[in-house]
Amino acid sequence: MLNATDQATFLSVRELRRSVQEAQKPLVYWIGAGTSKWLNYPLWKELARQLRREFSKFVEGYNNEQARKLIETNSFPAFFQRCRDLDQARYYRFLSNAFLPVPETALYTRFTEALGRTKPLHVLTTNIDEALERPFPGAGVYQRSDITGCLEQLQGRKPFIVKLHGSRSAIESAVFTTDDYEKLRSNSGYLSTLKHIFALGTVVFLGYSVSDQYLIDLLSDNAKDMSLFGPGPHFVVSPDFKEIASLRQIRYSINRFPDHRAALTVLDVIRQAEARKTELSAQVEPPPQQLDRTVSPLGSKTAYFISDVLPPGLWSNSTTAQITKIGGGLEAEMTLGLGFAKEELTTTVSTALHDLVVGLICFDFVYFPLSVLGKIHVLLGSEFFWQLVQADITRYVHLQHEPAILSRAGTLMGDIGLVSLSDSTGQAEPTATFIRRQIAPFPGKESVAEKQFSDLENKVIVFDEGGKLDLAGLVRASLMMPEVTRLLGIADAILPTQVPSWLKFPCLRMAHLVHTGAVCDRLGILAVKIPFGGARLTSAAFGIQPASESADQYASYVLSGRFNTDMGAALVGQPEIFQNILRFRDSAEGESFRKEVRDQLLANEASEFTASINAGLKRNIPIRVLEQARDKLSSLLTEKVKLSPVPAVWTNSFQSDDTTWLWRAKSRSLLLELTKKHGIRADDPCICGSGDMLRLCCALPLRE
Ligand SMILES: [Zn+2]
Numbered sequence: 168m169l170n171a172t173d174q175a176t177f178l179s180v181r182e183l184r185r186s187v188q189e190a191q192k193p194l195v196y197w198i199g200a201g202t203s204k205w206l207n208y209p210l211w212k213e214l215a216r217q218l219r220r221e222f223s224k225f226v227e228g229y230n231n232e233q234a235r236k237l238i239e240t241n242s243f244p245a246f247f248q249r250c251r252d253l254d255q256a257r258y259y260r261f262l263s264n265a266f267l268p269v270p271e272t273a274l275y276t277r278f279t280e281a282l283g284r285t286k287p288l289h290v291l292t293t294n295i296d297e298a299l300e301r302p303f304p305g306a307g308v309y310q311r312s313d314i315t316g317c318l319e320q321l322q323g324r325k326p327f328i329v330k331l332h333g334s335r336s337a338i339e340s341a342v343f344t345t346d347d348y349e350k351l352r353s354n355s356g357y358l359s360t361l362k363h364i365f366a367l368g369t370v371v372f373l374g375y376s377v378s379d380q381y382l383i384d385l386l387s388d389n390a391k392d393m394s395l396f397g398p399g400p401h402f403v404v405s406p407d408f409k410e411i412a413s414l415r416q417i418r419y420s421i422n423r424f425p426d427h428r429a430a431l432t433v434l435d436v437i438r439q440a441e442a443r444k445t446e447l448s449a450q451v452e453p454p455p456q457q458l459d460r461t462v463s464p465l466g467s468k469t470a471y472f473i474s475d476v477l478p479p480g481l482w483s484n485s486t487t488a489q490i491t492k493i494g495g496g497l498e499a500e501m502t503l504g505l506g507f508a509k510e511e512l513t514t515t516v517s518t519a520l521h522d523l524v525v526g527l528i529c530f531d532f533v534y535f536p537l538s539v540l541g542k543i544h545v546l547l548g549s550e551f552f553w554q555l556v557q558a559d560i561t562r563y564v565h566l567q568h569e570p571a572i573l574s575r576a577g578t579l580m581g582d583i584g585l586v587s588l589s590d591s592t593g594q595a596e597p598t599a600t601f602i603r604r605q606i607a608p609f610p611g612k613e614s615v616a617e618k619q620f621s622d623l624e625n626k627v628i629v630f631d632e633g634g635k636l637d638l639a640g641l642v643r644a645s646l647m648m649p650e651v652t653r654l655l656g657i658a659d660a661i662l663p664t665q666v667p668s669w670l671k672f673p674c675l676r677m678a679h680l681v682h683t684g685a686v687c688d689r690l691g692i693l694a695v696k697i698p699f700g701g702a703r704l705t706s707a708a709f710g711i712q713p714a715s716e717s718a719d720q721y722a723s724y725v726l727s728g729r730f731n732t733d734m735g736a737a738l739v740g741q742p743e744i745f746q747n748i749l750r751f752r753d754s755a756e757g758e759s760f761r762k763e764v765r766d767q768l769l770a771n772e773a774s775e776f777t778a779s780i781n782a783g784l785k786r787n788i789p790i791r792v793l794e795q796a797r798d799k800l801s802s803l804l805t806e807k808v809k810l811s812p813v814p815a816v817w818t819n820s821f822q823s824d825d826t827t828w829l830w831r832a833k834s835r836s837l838l839l840e841l842t843k844k845h846g847i848r849a850d851d852p853c854i855c856g857s858g859d860m861l862r863l864c865c866a867l868p869l870r871e
Contacts, residue, residue, distance in 0.1 A: 273770075405418065700830060
């Protein structure tokens with residue numbers, strides 16, 4: 168995710184979005200060694216160190232100490248120059264071997280797929296490996312000697328890749344040494360081509376870090392002489408780049424994923440802005456590309472995390488607490504929960520039992536947050552509830568932190584935070600207390616219950632990493648994604664550190680998704696069920712492509728012979744069916760069905776949200792496995808069990824998960840209620856204080 172607390176990053180992302188959406192300039196990517204690192208190619212420093220070792224071992228008279236110093240001060244061109252001067256043949260052989268073709272990694276695939284969505288694709292790269300040319304065979308490849316050719320492509324909006332620093336297959340063209348750089352500087356054709364590119368396009372630097380700074384220094388030296396960068400805007404995407412006046416900074420954090428995958432967020436920003444541009448110009452969007460990745464081996468067991476449970480007919484699931492100052496006076500307000508109102512949901516039919524059946528048929532384990540323990544206990548009935556716990560089929564996660572919106576009393580804007588329930592000593596609430604607060608033993612059965620409670624307690628997984636996650640930062644970062652702000656209806660003037668009161672719950676739902684993603688990631692959970700509206704939002708925040716198949720449909724078929732059955736409704740009053748499903752789980756057919764689901768789960772392994780959303784699958788379950796599973800379960804359903812398939816009124820397919828417009832309608836009515844109270848009309852200055860008219864500010868993104 169991007170660094171949302173950095174004001175410059177927020178402003179840059181907004182500018183990038185605007186320039187993609189509104190400006191006519193083509194985008195040009197300037198791609199550096201950081202992206203090749205995703206293929207495990209060495210960065211400059213590693214490369215230099217390897218070369219130094221080789222030279223100190225084999226080249227007589229090599230000044231190892233001097234080499235070490237040059238590397239430590241990032242003086243790479245000078246270092247490479249000395250090597251080449253001493254032993255040219257060895258130098259070239261080494262470089263050529265260091266950049267031999269390698270197999271693709273998941274992260275690199277995600278990168279090239281995201282890159283490929285910008286059409287036409289314009290790339291300048293300083294990487295000498297040839298990995299980028301492979302996925303884009305349609306792009307014209309230009310070497311330094313014929314670099315001017317790319318200008319014609321740029322003007323004609325045709326795809327190209329320019330190898331600014333040469334290529335491995337013509338290793339003597341590679342730019343590494345002081346001499347090489349000097350030649351570049353004095354190459355007027357080269358510099359004037361770059362100058363034209365900067366003038367014609369918006370350039371986005373990707374894959375550079377502070378150790379590549381000399382490259383930008385070199386360019387900006389020229390910038391002083393001949394205003395190389397032109398009017399811009401151009402952007403540098405990097406966790407740690409030095410401030411340069413002509414380049415806007417987009418910073419991201421590498422705390423959670425040190426492999427820099429957060430840099431890819433920017434490609435999602437661009438894709439969303441481009442999609443919006445297309446939508447605005449009323450053209451048809453190209454169909455999303457199908458992903459085809461192999462699942463990473465996350466252990467042999469699979470789990471389905473049902474991240475929230477809304478029991479039938481009960482939709483109030485939020486809490487607002489007033490925090491008062493000692494000695495009186497209202498100090499602050501804290502809001503927790505998802506706060507769904509009836510009008511924000513397409514259906515008020517609970518999916519809880521249905522989701523559990525999907526979990527039982529398709530996965531080895533079903534996980535729930537411990538906070539819904541009481542609801543599950545009621546829903547399943549005591550006997551079946553404890554049966555599932557004892558068989559270690561259902562598991563509970565004690566999330567010790569929860570996202571909350573905090574605001575000062577009487578103010579309009581709150582901020583996202585993380586709270587944990589603690590007892591009077593300030594310690595987090597113990598799991599034991601948390602369980603007993605939700606389930607009470609039957610009178611007279613206290614000792615049996617006590618045994619069950621302590622069994623359960625031992626099995627509960629405590630997740631206390633909320634504090635380490637910087638959840639607030641991650642949520643703010645997600646609120647910087649253009650498609651997320653559009654889905655939630657957040658106006659341009661609102662900063663990611665502000666949560667207006669009318670958008671409290673939509674923002675909390677986003678926070679819930681971010682938190683859930685982190686839980687799955689840490690616990691190795693392969694699939695997650697998220698509340699209505701969440702699939703589109705998660706996809707927008709994390710740049711995940713939707714799956715067209717889902718385990719849900721197949722579970723429905725195995726149980727009922729139809730793909731769209733409300734399995735919860737079918738089960739009402741027939742607990743025997745559950746026992747038959749458990750028998751099915753133990754059969755060979757049940758096991759091979761679960762294995763097939765595991766193999767087809769959509770792996771978002773290179774994304775910052777790794778679990779499969781709503782158990783989306785890469786492709787169909789083979790008909791043979793499906794029919795065998797169906798036959799087996801049918802044979803177990805005895806005469807007296809009558810299964811009457813009721814069609815599900817919802818569907819879990821991604822495409823139909825476009826319910827956030829209902830949330831926006833709700834937010835709009837809250838906003839209008841508020842502005843009416845303050846006597847603010849459509850043409851008056853907006854309530855948020857931006858100075859713009861209400862109808863062009865906070866009301867605009869909520870308009871339907
Ligand atoms: Zn406003």
